[in-house]
Each structure stands twice: as structure tokens, then as C-alpha cells.
Amino acid sequence: MQNQIPARFWPHFSNRLRLLLLPVLAATAWSATLPLMPEPVKVVQQPGYLAIDSGFHAAIGGYSDARLQAALARFESQIARQTGLPISPSGDAKLQVTCQEGGSEYPTLGEDESYQLDVSASDAKLQARTVTGALRGLETFAQLIAPGPDGFQIPAVHIEDRPRFPWRGLMMDVSRHWMPLAVVERNLDAMAAVKLNVFHWHLSDDQGFRVESKVYPRLQQEGSDGHYYTQAQVREVVNYARDRGIRVIPEFDMPGHTSSWFVGYPALASAPGPYAIERHFGVFEPVMDPTREETYTFLDGFIGEMASLFPDPYFHIGGDEVKDDQWKHSAAIQAFMRAHHIATSRDLQAYFNHRVQELLKKHGKIMIGWDEVLVPGLASETVIQSWRGQKSVAEAVSKGYRSLLSWGYYLDHLQPASYHYAVDPMQGDSASLTPEQASRILGGEACMWAEYVDAETVDSRIWPRMAAIAERFWSPRDVTSVDSMYSRLPEVSRWLEWTGLRHRSNEGPMLDRLAGGEPSAPLRVLADASEALGFSGRRKAQKYTSLTPLNRFVDAAHPESPSVRRLENAVAALGTNPLAAAELRATMVVWAQSAARLQPLLANNGLLAEVAPLAQNLATAGKIGLRALDYLEHRQTPPAGWVNREQQELDRIDQPVAEVRLAAVRPVRMLLQALNGQSAAARRRDAR
């Protein structure tokens, strides 16, 4: 094969490159690894397969209830969707689902979620103690179905499985950008698919109050632009989540992040107002007045109403990022502090938290708050959710509180899956805790803050990276191989489409929209080679508000490029896999042409003008890559200084353009590195 790199090049690759070698060109090399995420505690694959055909169905053996029956109906329609088979049950049930008991109908913290799955060539058995355990096992079964020589099949396998942490969550901010019910529900389906069990619903913030209050209707009437969930919709979501073994934790952030409350109820604030829904992003001055009894009367009514709407015993009051300007400028508040010997603003917030905690207790709820709520005198049952890191987690649990880690799981930072995957709640300061203290680390939650996402883009900012985090929360602590994770992630990502997610399918129409009347194929090439910047990159780039359109190239581009990862693997495999060079060459030829092919799309198109330099950069990367491949292929030493000059060129085009990073630079850098290795070896040979 013309483009094949001889195996003798192999020694020239550095150790870093060799580390990448194992999962060559995606799944092929990993055919023995089942495409499961999260990885189960124990998997023993056996010879043979169970065929899945149109007659496939599951039956309940033993305990049965409405939740389990609904789960089986959903499961069968999931199988129908993902296989395209017109499932029409006939013959014996191929899958027997046996639960010992129902467990709690509304899922509870620490409930038994274990299951055991046994698949043989003739049938399958799923056993679980509770219905929730059966739900988890059904997802495993569905993930395992794949095409085989005679149609769809599932491998014969023995699986034992249970979660590592009892609290495995996703927080979704629906305030900064509104997320319609359908977005919430499809994300709940996907959460269930990767065995997450807590939906943390960030329902209020400066930019919007998103739930209907019948007691204080001006909250949503004045504070939401008409974008809020009715109480009937909230109940629908709670039931939808419950059916999937997911708890729903509402968050009403207070006393800060409350501008939207004050539009309808300015008397709650620490300064007179009037107030408007905040359109900008950041930390703002409006903050509740903790010194007036009317504030607590209001919150008593509000929390009472919400406590009956949300069945979960846990209730999140936020408590983060409180600015004290309004407190400092209020003579009345300052007088109150002096009269009550409250020395600092932090103490004043502690006083507020204490009062709120009493109200929560009155209404049967347990408080959760962000790091900042952890102050002396906090009730011991409180759960601390840490955005600051394992040090905060360790501090909280060593003081007797329970804690969750969210630091390291901020999806809006658009870090690669490997970044989040490497973060463990039990790392750092948490690693040296006593077992008793460590047991109070309940798990973690990924956070989808919504400054730079809307209903169209949010799925692609959560998924598939959320699946890798779900594995961190569910799978045993020693499941840490980044290569294994990435070898499974693309397939899991495609499978997740069948839950109704649009993380992949929304990209095409968004690119079509940008391309105007032209076919968007060249734009897709650019998008595949690009990665969108996250929170800090976008915040720096321009002044966003909640009304800034999120319809640009950066919004269509994904946080992490699976195509580029495939090419990185191909570079690492140049010595061993004959397809690797062909794959690299084919891609880089297309890259080299990209600027020219994008010309007709960019002409006269104000939405795309900003990516013209990016297209030029991609063409440059392609040309450098092709030259490097030529040198490698012919074992030539490039002219003196060529590698250095091209590395500088790569540094230049590695700079973000239009809030997008050119991921294509990475495999080209690896090629230059391989060339350096080849040249050094040649020099050693010559010196002999």
C-alpha cells in the first residue's frame, strides 16, 4: 500500500505517542471491550450471542408494579428505536426481569441499585433487589445490542453491577437560558441511560425565575419573560424522573443571584429597586434583605409551596457568590448587624442560612448549599456541594457534614472528557480521610451552567462527556483508563441518540443555517477539525447577554473532536496499522482544500466571515501535515530548520479564532514530533 509507513519507523515515536497507541483507529482494536458506559463492576464475556429479532420481548418474573411495567414498555420501544426492528412480541420472552421488591417508588438516597445480568445464547435473566436496580440493568442490556453476522444480537455475558457513589447528578441551569420541557425530558432519558440518579434543577437566578408559584405569582409573571414551568409541568418532570430512577432536587439560589425575584417583589431586596430581569452574566449586587422578618415570612410561604411540589427530602438553597454592597450601603441593615452583634457580611449570610434552614426543617426538607453555606453553627444534616474542589469536600466531611463534588465537573468549561474523567471525589485532600469521613462523600454532580448554551446547543455541551463523568461516579475506583474510555465513548455517544438527545443531530442543521443556500459539507469539515471554547474563552471574547444569538460557528462546533482524536490515534499507529497513513493523508488533503472550498460559503455571509482565518489555518495545518507525511513515508530528512519553522506556524494557528480552537493542530504536531524522532535516529546512524 502506497501510503503505508514501514514498521521500522515505529522506534522513532516518543513514549507519549506510544501511550496513545493501544486504541488504534477507534473501536477496531478494542473489539473485545464491550461498549458499556459506565463500565460495570464485573463483566465476564462468554462464547455465543443471543439474537434480538422482531419477536423480542421481556417479561416480569416475581415482583411487579406499575413503575416496572412502564420501564419494560419503554425498554421495548428503546430496542425498537435503536435496532429499527418493528418489535411485535412473539414466542417466549427472551429476557426475564426479576426484582425481589419494589423499593421506594420515589427513588431515595442510598437505595439498592445493584443488578445482575446473565445472557446466554438462548435467553437472558436480569435480577435485582429493587425496581431501580432493574432499571439500571435494562440500560446495560440495551447498550450491549449490536449488529452481528445474523442481525442484531447481544453477547453472552455475566455482569454484576452496583454504583460506587449513591449521588450521581447533573445540574442544569434553566435560568440564564430557558430550557423547554422537552429539553429537560430528553436529558432525563439520557441520564437514565448512563445510570445517573439525581437531576439538580437550577430554577432561579438573576436572569430568570422559572417555576410557577401560586402563592407569589409575580415571581414568574414578572421574573421569567413568560418562560417558566407550570406546576403541572413540574409534577410531570418529577414523575418522569421518578419512573427512570432519578431524584429531582430543586435549587432556588438565595440570598444572592435573586434579581429575577425582585422584579415582582422588590421589598425582598436589600435596596429599594426597582429591579429588572438581568440580561448580563456575572455576579450582581441585588441580594435579599436578611434583616427583615417579612423576608422570612415570604420564604416560609414559598418554601412551603415548593416543598409540597418537590417530593425529594433535599432542597438546594444555592448560597453562592453573595455580594455585600447592598448590605453595606443600607443603614437599616448595618444597624441590625450592630444590634445583633453580627460582625461581618459572612456572619450575616450565616444568620440568613440559619433562618432558612429552620424554614426548610419546618417543611420537612434537608438543606443543600454550595461551599459558602459552610459556616459555624450549620446543622449537621446539611449537604455541601463543592464548586471549589476536594479540599472543600474534605473540610466539610471532616466537620461531620455530607458533601458532593462539582469542581472538575463543570461542563460549561468545555474541557475534554479526559479532563473530567481524571477528577475523582476521593482525590487530593479527600484521599487522606478516615473511612467514616469518606463515607460522607456522597458522590458528585456535573454542572451545566447556561451562559453560553440554549435549547438547541445544550445537549452537545452535556453529551457525550457526561457519560464519562457518569462512569466516574458509578464504576469502581480503578476504572481509570483514558484510552478505554475514549475507545467506548464514540459508540456510546451514537447510542445515546436513540434516547432522543440531539447532541449529534443538531449540528447539521446549524451548519446548514450558517451556510445559507450552499451545501454545508465544507463547513462540516471545518467543524470536525475545531473545538468550541468554553466559559472563560467566551467570556473574554465579547460581552454576552442572555439575548446574544447562539447561532454561530462556535455554537455548532463541539467541545471535543472525535475525528481529531481518531487522527491522533492514527499518528500513533503509523508504524503498526497500514490504514493509519491512508486515513491521515485522506483527511489532510481535505483540510488543505478547505479554505478554497469554503470560499463560496463565506462570500457575502456576515455570519461566517469570522471563520475565514480559521479555514486558512486548517488549510495550513493540512499542508504541513501532508509534507510531514511525505517525509516520514520516504524516510527523508526535511531541510534544516523546516520542522522548527512549521512548529512555529502551528503555534500561530493554535491561537483561538472566533471562540474556536483548531483541534487539527494536534495530530500535525505529533507528525512533526515523529519526524524529529526519525531525524535524531538518522543522525545517530550517521554518527556511527
Next chain:
Amino acid sequence: MQNQIPARFWPHFSNRLRLLLLPVLAATAWSATLPLMPEPVKVVQQPGYLAIDSGFHAAIGGYSDARLQAALARFESQIARQTGLPISPSGDAKLQVTCQEGGSEYPTLGEDESYQLDVSASDAKLQARTVTGALRGLETFAQLIAPGPDGFQIPAVHIEDRPRFPWRGLMMDVSRHWMPLAVVERNLDAMAAVKLNVFHWHLSDDQGFRVESKVYPRLQQEGSDGHYYTQAQVREVVNYARDRGIRVIPEFDMPGHTSSWFVGYPALASAPGPYAIERHFGVFEPVMDPTREETYTFLDGFIGEMASLFPDPYFHIGGDEVKDDQWKHSAAIQAFMRAHHIATSRDLQAYFNHRVQELLKKHGKIMIGWDEVLVPGLASETVIQSWRGQKSVAEAVSKGYRSLLSWGYYLDHLQPASYHYAVDPMQGDSASLTPEQASRILGGEACMWAEYVDAETVDSRIWPRMAAIAERFWSPRDVTSVDSMYSRLPEVSRWLEWTGLRHRSNEGPMLDRLAGGEPSAPLRVLADASEALGFSGRRKAQKYTSLTPLNRFVDAAHPESPSVRRLENAVAALGTNPLAAAELRATMVVWAQSAARLQPLLANNGLLAEVAPLAQNLATAGKIGLRALDYLEHRQTPPAGWVNREQQELDRIDQPVAEVRLAAVRPVRMLLQALNGQSAAARRRDAR
């Protein structure tokens, strides 16, 4: 540019190739043509553009009602979807919508649908006599929005528009495969987008009875496998359609095509039964007994119930493909015929139709039926829907009936858009009618019979070809340029995605599903080069039933390949457009590699095994194409016999494989033809 074909090649192209030349490489060459479909009666483009930004909104001037207000709300959310702008009305309304009157709230045959749209650089005015006219104009406005130098914009334009035919329909068969409510509703949205106004709902057939009857509940209980629309859902669909200016015509096919009725009510049949829901496709023996009074008592009750459920005055009774075996084998029926001097089975059906027509009249409905209902004595108000052609249409209208053409518009035959586009209700025998007779040709309906489609694939079998047929029904008779139609169709197809259709977005997941764990990109290449066979091709290929999975490659492949059409245009443009050769070469390189790249996907995959020869054929086409391009580019004469041999090879690979046609053969054939032209010219030169 290396691959550019010198302009001197141009004379070598045949006339046929030159005809294809105008719309070179899709939209670029047609930038002056607005991407509107159906094309309006009169379009005068003016200098300048109206900007569409987040503040955009429309206002009602003059007549207002709930239907118009709802239309404007839908319109604004359509604009938000298609532009990605967070529409948040501010400032003055940029579009003023003025109707003179409401018109009928439920749309009526022949109502005024005209509108006039005037867009200037500062604002836009839409004027219509009725709300229905305003609905049509809003779709035109939405279609015109595109990205420009400063963001989204709409060109300044003066448009006058009105439909050519008052009856512009789509028939959807929901019996042979079940189509859930969401499928119906998204297709109604798309119908409205291209100004169709009749949804013909084929609700019963041998394979399923799809609507709830409260009077005869065993119809859906026994005859639907649980897949039917409740009466509440029917009302929802009727209102949904009404809001979009679309009438809903129910069809209950009788006396044949009625197996599903007889499962619950065997006494209706002409033979004792028992009956089962039919799983096969074809024309079957079960047929209603026209000789028993109980049949008419039943139909009286049934039609009465349905008449109140469906507000439209027209009611379709099918009447096609009646087998008379049961009648011939029934002594009682034969005795009845003798007693009533009914000579033939055809006369017996005429008797039945007459009785049914009386029942329809009693319940205030006008009968529609397929060709076969046209027998002497038929009431003059009847509408004949012709699946047989313009001859039938002409016969019906010359006898005083009104008529619709469906022949030539059978979407399930998967003909190219150009095929349907060339069919006109006024052609053939209809062309020689008197104006008075011709006025009784109401229009036409495209038919989506559902043997080989399901909820996942039906959109791609209707769209975008339906848009070309909609143009035939709406636009003036002289709008017949196939090139113009194809230059607009791809953009219209992409725009239609924003109505919620999945004709494009379902392809990717279907290919992913077939590809198993492997990335599906090489399969997408094959799909882009392929075209699915229609009704007759599939019927010949294997024995299908309603339970046969429709999850194969043929189901993911589309009826017509826009990529291949683009390449045909590129071949035609070789002499004039420098990009053409590059585009051809790039594509054919990828084709030539396709078999190799598909290898890992095909290994061990029983679902894909059947396309292995197709992949080989595509590689062959790519290789022939590349060689031909080389010869053309270097002005070389190929070796003697080469062109002939390769043409034979193309003939061989032009044979369908796995119910798929290799569309890629077409541009390669054109290249060989161009080569022949070049050689002939060279011979002429040498002979001089």
C-alpha cells in the same frame, strides 16, 4: 489549477450535456433565483435587503382573529428556529400583516388564497383577502430569509401570488405501516410550508383500521394492533391542519381493502371468516357484502359517527381494487344479483356505491372515490381521484364530474423529482377539454402508500420531492424548468428541516445503527452515491410483510441523490467552471476507496453484508471516473476499445444491488460520453 479542464474541451460535450449546463454546481449559478418553492406568480426583486434581527416581529393590521394570531406566533417561532435568533420583539413591527376578512375558519375548497408581499429595506407588508392567504404569504416570507453580509436578511421584493389549482394534496397511508401522531403533525407543518391545502388520510385498509370508533369499537380494538388515533387525537389533527389552512379528508376504503374491519365485525364480509389483520401486501379477497341490509345499517352508523368527527364536506370511500371472488362464491350474493337484475360484479359495486352515496348525503357529505367508482348513475357531485392518468381525469370531467390527478404523483415509486414535476393534470387527454370541463379538474394529490415506509423513513420518501409536486399544483402552468426546480430544491429541502421534518436528519442515525460500533462515514459515502428502489423494485426483490424490518441500507438511502446531481452538473460544467474537475476528482477518489474503507464495517455484520457488492461497484465507478478524468485532462485518446469496455462495466454495475441503484454510474457515464466526443473531434482533426 491542476485539475482544471481547459475551455477548449467544451465543444466536445454533446447537446444533452449542454442542456445540463446552466445550473452549474448547484445554487451558485442561480444566485439571482430566489429559493422559493412553489414559485410565485409574480416576483420582482428590488435592490436592498430588510435585516432580520432578534427584535424582529410581525403585527396584525386590520382584521384579526385567533387563527391569524396563532399563525403569527408560529411564524415568529419558525423564524427563531431557522435563524437561531432568540426572537424577543422590540421596536416597531417589521412586518405588517393585513387581511380583509377572516374567510372560513375551517378552510374550504376554492377559498381565496392569494396574497401580496412587499419587502423594502425598512419594512415589509403582507396583504391578503383571507387569513388563509396570509398563511401562504408568511411561508413565502420565511423561505426568503437567508444570511447576508450583516446577518440574516430578506431581499426587497414585490410578490403577487395565488394558486393555480384549488386542491393540492398529500395522501398518507397510515394503515400498512402505522404513523404516530407526531409524524402526521410534522408533515402537516411541512405541507403548509409549501402551500399544500389537503391532507388525505388513508385511515383503513387490509393491514389496519386506524381510527377510534365509539359506535363500533371492535374496529380499532381488533383491527389495529393497538395502533390507532383516538377521537381526541383526530380532533387535534383536524384543528392542527385547519390552523395551517389545510383540509383533512378521511378515507375509509370500501368495499374492498377491508380485512381489518372484518376482524371485529366478520358479518360485514361476503364470506364467513374468521378474519385476521392482513400482514402481506397486495389485493386480497375479503370484501364487504353489498347485498345485506345490515351492511348499510352498520355503515350508516359508522359514517354518521365519522361525519361528525371530520368537518370537511368531502368524504373518501376508496372503492379501488375490488376482487369479486367472495361475491362469486356466495350463493346468497349470486341469488341477490339475479333477483335484482345485477349482471356483473362491477354492477354490484355500483349498487354498493349508490347505497353508500345515499348514506353520505344523509350525513351531509360529498363522495370522493378512486377511478373505479365512476360508473353510470353516479351522482354528479362526486369527485373522482385518478390513479390511472389524465385519460381517466378527462373522462370524468367530460361526464360532468370533478376530478383530481394522482397518477404520476405516487411518491412510493421513488421516482426523481423531475419525473413528478413533468406530470401536469392538464396534459394528455386533459389538454383538449373545453374550459368549462377543464375547470372541473380541481388539482392533484401525491400519494404516500406505506408498504415500504415506516415512521422513521416516511419523511425521506415524501420530502423534498413533494415540494416539487407542490410547485406543480400551485405555480403557473409555465413554471416547468427542471433546472430551475433542481437549483432550488436542495436549499428548500434544508429549509424544510426547520418545520420539524426528519427527512434529512434521520439518515445519520440509521447509518450509525447499521455501522454498529464503527464510525459510519464510509457508509454515508455509499448512501450519497445510491438511490433506493421504489415500489416495483422492492416488491420484486423479496416477500415483504408489514412486520419486515425497514432498517436496511435501502431504507436509509434516499430516492434521489442530490450529491450525484451536483456531480452531473459538474461534468456538464467541465469546460467552464474551474471547480468542476476538482469536485469530480475529489469525490471519485473517495468512491475509489470506498470498498476498502467499508471493509471493517462489513466484517461480521449481517445487516450490511448485502451492500458489499454495491461498495465494490462504487469503487469501480470511482476508478473508471478517475481514468476518464485523466484522459480528458491530458487530452489523451484512451486505448482502443477502452471506452466501450468501461461502458459495459458501467452497464454491469448499473444493476440494482440490495434494492438500491448506484446513482454514481450516471456522472461516470457522462465522462465517458465526453471522452467519446473528444476522440471524435481528434479523429476529425487528424483526417484533415
